[in-house]
Amino acid sequence: MTTPNELRLLPWSGPGDKPCYLSTDDPDGYMSRLADGIEAIQLGTARELLEEASEVLGNQDTSLDEMRCLAKELTGALRDIFRVATSRGHLRATSDPHESAY
Template sequence: MSYDRDAVPANLPGLRLLPWEGEGGKPCFLSADRTDGTGGVLSRLADEIEAEQLCDGAEVLKGAVAVLDDGKAGEHALRLALRATAQAFGNVLRVADSRGARLPVTECAHEADLRRG
């Protein structure tokens, strides 16, 4: 699984980007119309998976730093560390985009977006 930010439509109100892919690697979305703040089963599952992805990312980062600090690490170890880091980074970007899209838009942020064009 790899995350392509360009394949995800920008800011779809009422839809949550999920931390997994659909058929053909396409992004999955969940309608988040619950007003009671509890979320549904899929929303809670997505929260759990996102939390795991963030923890995994922290562990992958530690491992990558260890490989980089090892002057004897060979090409294979470096490639494995880079592949794991790229995967974890993609997951973290997806989580950030999903959570960022659900933040309330303030008037100042809206005006800044308008100025940027």
């Protein structure tokens, strides 16, 4: 079992938007694979939104409502990506203490 400083931040929130953590010594276990899969989906969604944002921002006919919708979607994707980056940075720091975090 992992120690408290080796908990994995999961890519979803719990009740009250509180962070969820996984404690396991099996990186290939069901919950670890589930978290990996959700992180991959979140990263893919962010990439697609970035491409969409480039198109929308380049279109002079984009309405204010469309811009607000895009901003809301980008904010959600950024929140997800920040959680993934935090989790992966923490995992890397606990797996190799000599490797510097960026």
